[in-house]
Amino acid sequence: MASVLVFIDVPGLPLPRASRELLTIARSLGEPAVASPRALGDDVLQALGEYGAGAVYEPAQALPDVLVAAKAAFLAAVVQTADPAAVLLGNSFEDREVAARTGIKINSGVITDAVAVAPDFSVTKSVLAGSYTSTCRVTNGVPVITVKANSVEPVPADNPSAPERHRLSVPDSGPAARVTGRTEKRDSSRPELSEARVIVAGGRGMDGDFGPVEELADVLGGAVGASRAATDAGWIEHSAQVGQTGKTVSPQLYISAGISGAIQQKAGMQTAKVIVAINKDPDAPVFEIADFGIVGDVFSVLPQATGEIKKRRS
């Protein structure tokens, strides 16, 4: 059986859901192999084996500052050695750039934003901000496919494998940027927006107070999102923005609070499985796409829902 190479750029445990999803998809297409741009510990190797990884490729020497140029040079080298039937990556900005550069190095087509990959490697993706679905294929080289989070339910392999470790020397990746400083932001206890299964998002109607949004997100174990109006007003950091110029998300549940739902915001969230909208304006466009809508005040509905969930759990 041909191998399907999964690029996983995570050093630690537990394996993130997005990585487990990629391995689950890879297993449905062939024998999963992993390309990791950092050396992995034995415990991580074992965790990859639980999801069926047969081979794990690492760079023989640590990559310089691990930015995309070096990662792409590494991944291209792995593809040349492992000769996989396809390469899967996540859909983060950085993974897409690694995919883009790898595609040029190995003369292969790249498809982003996949939500499903069929056994013949045809890819289903949503385009035009979720308003169209298309089926496409790579027609040249080894298909390089970046897959959106929450595309499948991650499932461990029936029989765990013991991955074989391979070390590769990486060719020089040419001129590259380097990281000169890095600050972690506080509160990383919440899931990443693009991977979250539940998102509670606030907009102009939150009027500067994101407290009720954050409290509901936390009780649901979800991420906090925002409309552009809310991030532009500085009520919450820009990275929380969902929409045309922010992140496109497809969670199981999207709760929209005080967001009118103009086309720019809709573009970022209309592929959510279930949409709940709360807005005091009954004519807000968001109600046209909401599965459950509440015409009401966010400052009474959100805290009441948060309190009710806590009560039912106690």
Place this chain on the structure above:
Amino acid sequence: MQESKRPLNIVVLVKHVPDTQFDRHLSGPGHTLDRSESILSELDEYALEAALQLAEARGGQAAGNMVTALTMGPDAAVNAVKKALQMGAYQGIHVNDAALAGSDAAATSAVLAAAVRHAAGADHGLPDLVMTGMASTDGETSLVPAQLAERLQLAQITFASELEVDDDESGTAVVRARRDGDSFSETLEAPLPALVSVTDQANDPRYPNFKGIMAAKKKTVTVLSLQDLGIDPAQVGLDGAWTTVAASAPRPPRSAGTIITDDGTAGVALVDYLAARKLI
């Protein structure tokens, strides 16, 4: 201080895209996008503004700086270049060739790489900076900037929310930028020549004023064909693409569900709804 800084040659990629304010449609054998109702991609304005600010900080066009707006596309795509010239770009380049229709990211990056080299002039080889928006608002793949950097072997900084170019004592210039992720913020540095993509947080793009609109009429837009760039037409367009779209369909419209008006218990009703669907 300012006089000692050497001028910069900057190429800004601009794209003519369907206005996102309207419904957009895919059609034809290649499932390509209907491009009537198109405008300069909003996200490209931030790249142009950043380029103009860098050039102006070094004395602008009079001091030998160059800001070139480069696009690739059919006849109407020149409107993206014209808008860029009205905003303040110094000159424009429009790669226009019938064979380009339906090009994917790989083909587009190959053509743009040749055009960037052309824009830099014979004696340079590469401009100091190639600048792009964070994504196109139509294709949304964000592949082209990274593929262009790969093809031109440029250092790459993407999603910059702040940037500056600094000359060090030895006379070599570096670009420094800040990038904000979900859980971190980082500073990056790259040697020139470099490719930088900027986010919509980088600046507030200027509006073309009357003077700018009049001045743009006198600026040059060079039209280049594939032959001018030495590219084989078989390598581009739908036929030269490395990816193909087999089918496309509009997503079934979401229909409105249950709408209730809060009578004081809507928060509880919401929890009932979520519980019934096993979402909590």
